[in-house]
Amino acid sequence: MSKETQAKTLRELDTSARHASKIGFWAALVALIGAIGYIVSVPLQIFKVVTPLQDSIIAFVFSLIIATPFLIAMLALHYTVPAEKKFWTHAAVAFAVIYTTYNTLNYVVQLTTVIPAGFSWTFDNQQGTVGALSLLNQTPHSLFWDVDGLGYVFLNLATLFAFPVFKKYGLQHWMRAFFLANGLITPLFVISYFSPTFSVPILLLGGIPWAITVPGCLLLLAIFFRRNYAFHQIKQG
Template identity: 45%
Template sequence: MDRSISNVGYWSGLAAFTATVAYGVVQILQIAGVFRFPVDELLIYGTSLCIVVPFILEMLALHHLTPPGKQFWTHAALIFTIIYAVFVTANYVVQLATVIPAKLSGTSEAIRVLEQTPHSLFWDYDAVGYVAMGLACLLAVPAVERVGFERWVRRSLIANALVTPLISVVYFYPTFSTGLLFLGFPWAITAPLFMLMVALMLRRRESAAHG
C-alpha cells in the first residue's frame, strides 16, 4: 500500500472534516443573527469552498487504496464526487468573486441572476452538488468492509446518504423558510462524520498493510 497516498487521503479527510464543521458553525451563527452581510456570506461560501479539494483528494485516495475487485464502487463514488465539485465550485466562486463584490459596490442589480437565492440558478447548482455528494457516499458503501472499524465507516456513509432526501426537500420544496432549513441540519453531523471516518479508515488500512 502506498503510504503517501494514504497520508494524502488522511490529511485531506481531516481538512474536509474541519471545513465542514466550520461551515456548520457559521450556518448556525448566521441563523442566530451573529453574523451579518457581508461576513456571513463570505464565511459560508468560503468554508464551503474549502471542503471541495480535500474531499476530492480523500475520495481519490479511497479509490486507489481499495482492492481492485471493489474499485468499480469507488470509481463510481469518485465520479459523483467530481460532479459535486464542479457544481458547488462554480457556485461559490461566482458568489465570492462576483456577487458579493457587486452587492458591496451597489451594482448587484446587473448580476441579480447570479445571486444564490431560493430556487435560483445557483441554488439549483448547490442542490445538485450536495445530492451528488450523497450519492458518492452511497456508492462507496460496497467498497468498505462489514467488520471491525470499517463497519462503522459503512454506517457513517449510509447515514449521510440517507440524509440526502432531506437535503433535496430543503432545496426543492416550493416554499423556502428558515424552519425548512433545519430539516437539513442532520447533514451538519453526518457529512463531517463520514469524512472523518473515511480518513481514519485510510490511516488504519495503511497501518495494517505495514504491520
C-alpha cells in the first residue's frame, strides 16, 4: 500500500470516527434525558403525586427515549474504538439491540394500547385493571413486566461487555468503573424484577443503584464523544 493510499485511509477513518462521535454525543445526551425522566417518575408513583395513568405515561415515555438513543450510542462507540477492541463493542451493540427491541415493543404497546384503554396498576393493587387488555398491562410479574426486566438485563450486559475498551486513566477510568458497576448490579436488578413478591423496598434494591450507574454511564459517554469529536476535528485541521 502506497503512502498516499495509507494517508487517505487514515483520513477516512478519522472522518468516520468524527461523525460517529458527533452522533454518539447527541444519542448519549438524549438517552441521559430519558434516564433522568424515568428516575423522576419513580417517586411520583411511590408518593402518589400523580395518578397511576399519568405516572405510567411519564415513565414509559422517558423509558422509550432511552432505548434507541442508547443503541445508537453503543454503535457510535463501536466505530470509535481500535480494531483490536471491536469484539467487545460488537457484543455490546448486539446486547443493546435486544434491549432496544424488547423495551421499545413494550413501551409502544403500553402507550398506544394499554394506557388509552385506562389500564394501570398501583402498589396497593398490583393485579391492576381487570379487563380484556389485562394480559398486556405491565403489572408486576406480568408478560410485559418480564419483557421489560429482560430488556434491562441486556442493557446491563451491553455496558458490562463495553467496559474493557476504555483505558485505565483519565475520563476513561471513570467510564470503566461506571460501565462495570452497571453490569455488576444485574443480580440486584433481577431480584427487583423477578422476586416472588414486589414492594417499594424491592423496587429500590435495584432502582437506586441503576439511578446512579445508568445516568453516570450516559453522561460520561456523552463527554467522551464530545472530546473525541473535538480531537478528530483538530486532527483534520
